[in-house]
Amino acid sequence: MWRHIASNAITMMIVVVFLLGGVILFGQSQYTAEGPLGAPICLRVEPGSNMSRVSKDLESQGAISSGTLFRLGAEYSDKSSSLKAGSFLVPAGASMEDITEIVTRGGANTCGTEIVYRVGVTRQSVQVRELDPATGRFVEVAVFDPSKGETPDVYAQTKAQSDTRYRIAMAEGVTSWQVMDALNNVDVLSGEIERPEEGALAPDSYEVRAGDTRASVIARMEEAQRVLLAAAWESRADDVPLLSPQDMLILASIIEKETGVPEERGQVASVFANRLKRGMRLQTDPTVIYGITQGEGVLGRGLRQSELRRETPWNTYVISGLPPTPIANPGRASLEAAASPDTTEYVFFVADGTGGHAFATTLAEHNQNVAQWRKIEAERANQ
Incomplete structure (x- = not known):
């Protein structure tokens, strides 16, 4: 009898073990x-x-x-x-x-709300945006200009959320003064900064945390630009008419300010390289503008003839060669264009009415292009 009971108990235990194992396997x-x-x-x-x-x-x-x-x-x-x-x-x-x-697993948030502080060439703005999980794209919730004292309620509400991400988006071609001014308006950062050297900051998007110092953000921008500058200088063309990485940085900043169409960077660079090789003055308006504004904001009007003739260290209609400093912060593409310009015979260019330029190898061709551009300007003025 006891043997029968023991046998049944063992059988029951085996069944329970198998059932438990099945439950575990099913759960897994x-x-x-x-x-x-x-x-x-x-x-x-x-x-x-x-x-x-x-x-x-x-x-x-x-x-x-x-x-x-x-x-x-x-x-x-x-x-x-x-x-x-x-x-x-x-x-x-x-x-x-x-x-x-x-x-x-930790790490950065992969969705939710983000505040982007944009440093643009003509304006700065703050954008509150939220990731739409369905599309994987950000949807704008609010945007405002911090320099005008505009602060929508949603901005404060978003900052109060513990998982909000912050980002500094620096456009290509902004000046170091514009970056300094914009960072001073970012109220989630702390500390004071001096104006960085012109051209020393890499245009990019930088994620920051509330409480980060402005100096630490500038340091990251400077380090990123040093890396880009070194890489471009290392890969430069053999015949590029530049004596140092600083020369390349200066030329890249001019290319950045002259280029409305990204695909033209190599051609614009070739014009300046050809002019330097031939001992011709660069004669580029953005350098004249920098001599007037010192990079503190935008001129907001056309250049006067008196300004084109006025001697400043940056007026390339008056001085020969490169100006003494960059006139903005160039991005990777402009650095690479300065290091390896397209191979052309171009020494002139002028706006063509489409946002790009008409290039020329002779003064006669250039004068024709200028006449065409003036015709376009006149037609626009009469509309």
Whole structure:
């Protein structure tokens, strides 16, 4: 009898073990299987949250089939205690295992709201935007000019969110004074800065954190430009008429300010390179403008004949060769164009009415192009 009872007990234990194993295997398969989410979502994990709250949020958004299984899986993989606060993009069909990895691996937020401080050539602006998970693109929520004292409520509300990201977007061709002025208007940064050397900052998009110092942002911009400058100088053409990386930086800044069409950079660079080789003055308006404004904002009007004749260290109608400093902060493409200009015989160019330029090798050709441009200007004035 006891032998029969013992035998039945052993059999029952074996059945329970097999059933338990089956449950575990089923749970594992569900945890790693493709999830029910039909479209991407942005999951916000608040500071101090836990896997229980996250699982309820995921369930309510239809991202997981079982909050209990999600929590058990995270606990079993020893990741429950690694939950990170922030906003995370959860792709369509993400498994519970995938989502656990997303909310515990750390790093920068992958979705949510972002404030972008834009430093442009003609103006600065602040843009509040939010990532649309469905398209993967940012949607503008608000935009304003900080120099005019405009501050919409949504800006303050967005700054108050713990997972808001911040970015400084510096356009190609802005001056160092414009960058300094813009950074002084970024109220999430701290500390004071002096005006950086002209041309020393790399135009790019820089992610920052609230509380970062303005000096640290400038240091990152300067280091990025040093890297770009060194790379362009190393790859320069053998016959480029430049004596130093600084000469290349100066020429690149002029190319940047003269180029309305990016594809023309190499041709514009060739004009200046050819002029330098022949001992011709560069005769470029942006250098004259810099001599007037010193890079502090935009001129906002056309140049006068008296200004074209006025002698300043930057007036390339008066001085020979390059001006003493850059006239703006050039980007990578202009640095590369200065280092390796197109091979042409061009020594003249003038606006062609399309935003680009008409290039010429002789003065006669150039005069024809100038006459055509003046005709276009006259027609526009009469419209």
